[in-house]
Amino acid sequence: MLDHERVAVHTGRRSRLPVIVAVHSTALGPAAGGLRLWHYPDWRDGLADALRLSAAMTSKFAVAGLPIGGGKAVVALPEGERLDPGRRLDVLRDVAEVIASLDGAYATGPDVGTGPDDMAVIAESTPHVFCRPERLGGSGDSSPHTARGTLAALRAVARRLYGTPSLAGRTLAVAGLGRVGGRLARLLAAEGAELTVTDIDAGKRALGEELGAVWRAPEEILAVDADILVPAALGGVLSARSVAGLRCRAVVGPANNQLTGPEVADLLHERGILWVPDYVASAGGVVNAVSVEVHGLGAEQARVRVDAIEGTVDALLDTAVRLDRTPARAAEELARLRLAAVRPVGVRPTGHATAEPLALP
Ligand SMILES: NC(=O)C1=CN([C@@H]2O[C@H](COP(=O)(O)OP(=O)(O)OC[C@H]3O[C@@H](n4cnc5c(N)ncnc54)[C@H](O)[C@@H]3O)[C@@H](O)[C@H]2O)C=CC1
Numbered sequence: 130m131l132d133h134e135r136v137a138v139h140t141g142r143r144s145r146l147p148v149i150v151a152v153h154s155t156a157l158g159p160a161a162g163g164l165r166l167w168h169y170p171d172w173r174d175g176l177a178d179a180l181r182l183s184a185a186m187t188s189k190f191a192v193a194g195l196p197i198g199g200g201k202a203v204v205a206l207p208e209g210e211r212l213d214p215g216r217r218l219d220v221l222r223d224v225a226e227v228i229a230s231l232d233g234a235y236a237t238g239p240d241v242g243t244g245p246d247d248m249a250v251i252a253e254s255t256p257h258v259f260c261r262p263e264r265l266g267g268s269g270d271s272s273p274h275t276a277r278g279t280l281a282a283l284r285a286v287a288r289r290l291y292g293t294p295s296l297a298g299r300t301l302a303v304a305g306l307g308r309v310g311g312r313l314a315r316l317l318a319a320e321g322a323e324l325t326v327t328d329i330d331a332g333k334r335a336l337g338e339e340l341g342a343v344w345r346a347p348e349e350i351l352a353v354d355a356d357i358l359v360p361a362a363l364g365g366v367l368s369a370r371s372v373a374g375l376r377c378r379a380v381v382g383p384a385n386n387q388l389t390g391p392e393v394a395d396l397l398h399e400r401g402i403l404w405v406p407d408y409v410a411s412a413g414g415v416v417n418a419v420s421v422e423v424h425g426l427g428a429e430q431a432r433v434r435v436d437a438i439e440g441t442v443d444a445l446l447d448t449a450v451r452l453d454r455t456p457a458r459a460a461e462e463l464a465r466l467r468l469a470a471v472r473p474v475g476v477r478p479t480g481h482a483t484a485e486p487l488a489l490p
Pocket residue numbers: 239240241242271272273275304305306307308309310327328329330333347361362363364383384385411412414415
């Protein structure tokens with residue numbers, strides 16, 4: 130059964146590519162979530178991705194205590210298609226047109242395959258955009274903040290496992306050295322962590338070398354012997370099969386939708402591997418964007434909120450132990466409680482219910 134409020138699937142007027150916007154929930158406020166520009170074997174795979182990713186955004190905002198709903202946009206590129214600059218503009222204008230037609234029910238931001246400059250193009254046609262470049266009045270690239278928030282989550286896990294939040298001397302395996310994974314790897318190296326890294330883009334080897342990391346092939350990284358595995362590429366990497374081969378004590382990373390299904394969280398727990406739900410660990414980007422662009426906070430205050438992810442993860446792990454739950458279950462319950470507790474207080478001119486702001490750190 131579809132548990133989304135709204136799903137728009139259009140053939141882009143200019144690009145003729147499938148443009149998908151999934152609004153999972155506006156219970157907490159108008160929905161937001163990034164725009165993924167990625168290759169799929171079939172556009173329906175892009176649709177499935179948008180449905181899962183938007184549902185995760187609802188949980189991400191709820192656990193982060195932000196009055197925003199969950200949504201996501203996907204443009205499903207055929208395998209092998211590379212966008213030249215002109216065609217990229219067409220795609221972004223198509224996306225902007227679909228977002229504009231939703232009257233504020235959904236605002237976009239960057240995700241895999243897009244960045245602040247793309248947001249600036251979309252902003253030419255609709256105001257419902259986060260993370261435009263700072264020179265244009267936006268909060269800029271979300272990925273450094275996502276990386277910082279993931280580091281905060283990693284600290285909480287290190288404290289749980291080793292009694293200290295320090296990651297110095299810990300071995301971490303980072304899968305994906307893109308905008309978030311690359312920055313996170315830099316932060317970890319600066320902390321003195323020992324890194325093993327990979328990416329499907331062999332050009333990322335140079336970063337690995339710069340950081341003194343061991344390079345492994347993408348298909349080997351999940352089975353690397355490490356303290357903590359850090360998924361920082363695409364989703365679906367944790368399945369019954371891959372979990373059986375893990376050789377780490379914890380999995381904490383920014384990649385959205387790491388599990389192939391909810392049951393995989395139980396398998397991780399049974400193996401004694403601590404998994405922090407991706408929607409908790411990866412919230413730094415949206416926490417920063419909403420803090421700056423919606424709440425009008427300065428960079429330093431926004432950073433404090435991003436760093437508070439460490440406390441969120443601490444509290445979550447405490448709750449999980451106290452109530453004898455997996456961290457996944459504890460996070461789901463927290464999200465559910467926050468969604469149930471919200472009281473709509475009005476209807477915006479756009480017709481979307483608004484919610485009372487939640488208590489924020
Ligand atoms: N950018 C942001 O602020 C946020 C990103 N995320 C999630 O974090 C993950 C990474 O996002 P970004 O760094 O922004 O994307 P990106 O596109 O900059 O980086 C992804 C990297 O993963 C690599 N990759 C793809 N498949 C791979 C595989 N099988 N094995 C190894 N490497 C592979 C790509 O070559 C690329 O370098 C995504 O799942 C995204 O949804 C989550 C929250 C916020």
